[in-house]
Amino acid sequence: MAAGSSGICKVRKNEGGRLVLPFAGRVSSVAVDPIEKKPLYHFKPGSAALSIGFVGCNLRCPFCQNWGISQGVDAPTEPLDPGECAALARHARSASVAYTYSEPAVHAEWVIEAMASVRAAGLSNVLVTNGCVLPPASTELLARCDAVNVDLKSWDADFYRRELGGELEAVKAFIAEAFGAGVHVEATTLVLPGANDSDDEIDAMAAFLASLSPDIPYHLSAYRPMHRWTKPATSPDSVVRLAAVARRRLRHVYAGNLASERNDDPCPACGAVLARRAGYSVDSSGLAKGPDGEARCAACGERVAYRL
Numbered sequence: 680m681a682a683g684s685s686g687i688c689k690v691r692k693n694e695g696g697r698l699v700l701p702f703a704g705r706v707s708s709v710a711v712d713p714i715e716k717k718p719l720y721h722f723k724p725g726s727a728a729l730s731i732g733f734v735g736c737n738l739r740c741p742f743c744q745n746w747g748i749s750q751g752v753d754a755p756t757e758p759l760d761p762g763e764c765a766a767l768a769r770h771a772r773s774a775s776v777a778y779t780y781s782e783p784a785v786h787a788e789w790v791i792e793a794m795a796s797v798r799a800a801g802l803s804n805v806l807v808t809n810g811c812v813l814p815p816a817s818t819e820l821l822a823r824c825d826a827v828n829v830d831l832k833s834w835d836a837d838f839y840r841r842e843l844g845g846e847l848e849a850v851k852a853f854i855a856e857a858f859g860a861g862v863h864v865e866a867t868t869l870v871l872p873g874a875n876d877s878d879d880e881i882d883a884m885a886a887f888l889a890s891l892s893p894d895i896p897y898h899l900s901a902y903r904p905m906h907r908w909t910k911p912a913t914s915p916d917s918v919v920r921l922a923a924v925a926r927r928r929l930r931h932v933y934a935g936n937l938a939s940e941r942n943d944d945p946c947p948a949c950g951a952v953l954a955r956r957a958g959y960s961v962d963s964s965g966l967a968k969g970p971d972g973e974a975r976c977a978a979c980g981e982r983v984a985y986r987l
């Protein structure tokens with residue numbers, strides 16, 4: 680990074696040979712969301728997450744749905760002490776704090792500090808990330824994290840590099856590191872017509888996730904024209920068809936951004952509905968906590984892939 684210039688993320692700057700973080704401790708958004716909106720469907724279903732957003736990102740996705748805060752640093756920001764997150768979350772009756780909206784990892788120092796205090800207060804940490812995060816930052820973040828949703832945007836390394844400015848191998852490594860660290864992992868692919876929506880590509884991404892565990896929840900979300908990407912929106916039929924492709928590998932595949940999809944989840948053992956979903960609302964009365972604290976089907980007692 681040349682003297683006086685900023686990195687791609689725009690939040691790290693070389694000032695006279697010194698690395699400075701002009702937006703350290705400044706947040707663009709604080710809101711309370713259903714955890715399903717992250718999206719996390721198998722982590723504390725039905726709970727609220729205090730969601731914190733920043734400015735800046737290390738990628739430049741032309742279809743970014745939050746480009747107003749990710750692709751520049753002009754959005755209004757306010758200071759927030761990382762030690763305040765837990766109290767804000769408790770006040771908002773949130774079970775977790777989610778670092779989300781733009782790319783939280785470019786503010787890793789602040790997020791790591793916030794995560795430590797949130798953990799100490801007995802609440803959970805959720806990271807919503809593009810996964811282009813390398814060690815040691817990934818390791819430091821994941822050590823304090825309870826759940827992640829990682830974007831797996833394409834299975835084409837050239838597309839990642841050329842269109843997004845990212846590295847597929849880094850994303851795969853981050854997902855594998857998170858899973859290996861015992862963090863609850865869900866993955867999301869925004870289905871882009873003509874770019875990543877072939878059966879083979881979705882099958883390859885599902886196969887990668889299944890190689891870690893067939894129980895990793897996988898969200899296929901319909902894209903809408905946004906930012907610099909003007910292609911028509913993903914058709915609901917396409918998302919539903921691709922979800923069926925992914926279900927050949929994975930047990931929990933969800934079609935997102937579709938008003939028509941209910942995304943109920945049946946127990947793999949007895950077929951009783953574990954979680955009934957409509958939009959972001961969920962009835963999880965089909966789930967019960969066993970004596971060991973593990974999630975179980977309320978009907979048959981089978982252990983199921985949820986963290987309650």
Ligand code: SF4
Binds near residue numbers: 736
């Ligand atoms: S990684 Fe996410 S926040 Fe960053 S540009 Fe891409 S879609 Fe936007």
